[in-house]
Amino acid sequence: MENKNEAMEKITSLAKRRGFIFPGSEIYGGLAGTYDYGPLGVRLKENIERLWLTMFRDDRSDMYGVDATILMNSKLWEASGHVSGFSDPLVECQKCHHRFRADQLEDEKKCPDCGGGFGEVKQFNMMFKTHAGSVEDDSSAVYLRPETAGGIFSNFKNVMDSMHPKIPFGIAQIGKAFRNEIAPRDFIFRLREFSQMEVEYFVKPSEWESAFEEWRLLMHRFAERIGISKNSLHELEVADSDRAHYSNRTIDFEFDYPSGRGELWGLAYRGDFDLSAHQEASGTTLTYLDEETKEKFIPHVIEPSLGVDRTLLAVLLSAYREDSLGDGRVYLAFPPSIAPIKAVVSPLLKNKPELVAKAREVFQALKTVVPQIAWDDNGNIGKRYRRQDEVGTPWCITIDFDTLGETKELLDTVTLRSRDSGEQERLSISDAIQKVYTSINHGA
Numbered sequence: 001m002e003n004k005n006e007a008m009e010k011i012t013s014l015a016k017r018r019g020f021i022f023p024g025s026e027i028y029g030g031l032a033g034t035y036d037y038g039p040l041g042v043r044l045k046e047n048i049e050r051l052w053l054t055m056f057r058d059d060r061s062d063m064y065g066v067d068a069t070i071l072m073n074s075k076l077w078e079a080s081g082h083v084s085g086f087s088d089p090l091v092e093c094q095k096c097h098h099r100f101r102a103d104q105l106e107d108e109k110k111c112p113d114c115g116g117g118f119g120e121v122k123q124f125n126m127m128f129k130t131h132a133g134s135v136e137d138d139s140s141a142v143y144l145r146p147e148t149a150g151g152i153f154s155n156f157k158n159v160m161d162s163m164h165p166k167i168p169f170g171i172a173q174i175g176k177a178f179r180n181e182i183a184p185r186d187f188i189f190r191l192r193e194f195s196q197m198e199v200e201y202f203v204k205p206s207e208w209e210s211a212f213e214e215w216r217l218l219m220h221r222f223a224e225r226i227g228i229s230k231n232s233l234h235e236l237e238v239a240d241s242d243r244a245h246y247s248n249r250t251i252d253f254e255f256d257y258p259s260g261r262g263e264l265w266g267l268a269y270r271g272d273f274d275l276s277a278h279q280e281a282s283g284t285t286l287t288y289l290d291e292e293t294k295e296k297f298i299p300h301v302i303e304p305s306l307g308v309d310r311t312l313l314a315v316l317l318s319a320y321r322e323d324s325l326g327d328g329r330v331y332l333a334f335p336p337s338i339a340p341i342k343a344v345v346s347p348l349l350k351n352k353p354e355l356v357a358k359a360r361e362v363f364q365a366l367k368t369v370v371p372q373i374a375w376d377d378n379g380n381i382g383k384r385y386r387r388q389d390e391v392g393t394p395w396c397i398t399i400d401f402d403t404l405g406e407t408k409e410l411l412d413t414v415t416l417r418s419r420d421s422g423e424q425e426r427l428s429i430s431d432a433i434q435k436v437y438t439s440i441n442h443g444a
């Protein structure tokens with residue numbers, strides 16, 4: 001896409017117009033750093049999350065799930081270092097009082113909004129603080145979790161005691177996280193409320209490298225399955241000087257956003273930092289006993305951490321296409337497995353009851369095997385195709401007079417039109433259903 005702002009504007013406007021993503025609290029003028037998912041966005045998000053659950057948790061025999069609370073005992077965030085250190089450097093313009101992240105201003109010495117001078121750099125803690133219960137003092141302070149990982153570490157012992165897993169094993173969780181970002185920006189790239197898909201994978205200290213490699217490869221496979229191309233995804237080895245002291249290796253997976261290359265996901269080797277810190281602060285033993293060697297140790301951790309919203313943004317940007325079919329069209333080339341609508345069923349004309357009745361029959365038959373489908377009998381067939389292209393529906397099925405047997409040999413056949421090629425083929429109803437089903441379940 002040509003110009004960087006134009007590319008993001010096209011996606012933002014399509015996402016709103018077609019029911020994917022709306023600005024949060026829009027009728028009240030919005031709330032910075034918040035976006036809501038609309039009917040098609042919810043499906044796309046759920047399909048991405050479901051695929052992640054399948055690949056990162058359910059297809060494996062060494063993974064367990066948890067769904068922990070957003071509000072947690074504040075001692076946990078003290079132990080993890082978030083209360084003292086989860087901050088970004090903030091500067092304020094002395095004239096217009098706009099605030100900026102000092103590390104994102106590059107070499108600018110003056111306020112980009114009014115040219116005023118900056119005050120000194122302060123550390124700004126990004127956790128949202130609130131109070132649990134009716135008394136508002138320090139003893140009731142709680143935080144909205146800034147990452148989902150905390151709820152995984154706090155349940156490490158519970159999962160061990162209830163499920164008796166053998167090392168290596170991991171715990172996966174999808175959920176909301178909150179960060180009071182100084183400058184939310186770029187649509188759903190930097191939000192104040194977002195979702196994460198995180199794994200904490202517990203290994204023997206000597207085995208961290210092979211586990212790290214395994215998750216690195218899985219993250220690439222996941223990118224491929226959701227339509228993020230290899231050439232738009234880049235691994236950045238985080239340099240020693242930028243890495244947390246306890247980590248021997250961190251990779252940022254970066255994506256080419258219209259505004260430039262930026263973080264999409266992270267993969268970190270965290271040593272025994274987290275479990276050791278929680279063991280010390282909570283007084284609860286968080287060691288693992290190796291039954292064979294009788295050795296007791298604190299497992300080391302590999303953490304693949306994926307933001308749901310950034311993933312969805314990368315999926316939308318990767319899927320966006322403009323081509324010259326007809327008089328020019330826009331379409332979203334989602335992999336069928338994550339497309340919010342897999343197929344649309346239409347009668348050629350909506351005022352012919354016999355066509356509508358047959359189309360309803362086909363719709364019902366398809367819906368029993370492919371639940372995420374839609375019905376469309378508005379406007380002419382060309383407009384319907386255009387509408388479905390724009391929301392990334394891989395298949396359109398049209399029922400016409402030949403389906404009813406007007407041409408004898410074509411009885412019970414339909415037209416199946418492909419989103420990507422725009423080509424149409426005549427297939428029996430059952431073959432068309434089979435083709436749609438197969439593309440979703442076996443296509444990448």
Ligand code: ATP
Pocket residue numbers: 147179181188189190191192194196263264265266305306307308309310311
């Ligand atoms: P950044 O450097 O962009 O602030 P981070 O390194 O702080 O990100 P992590 O703490 O590693 O991010 O969080 C893991 C993942 O959560 C990120 O890779 C990203 O996908 C997502 N994420 C983090 N912060 C946000 C945010 N403010 N809005 C949307 N997604 C986010």
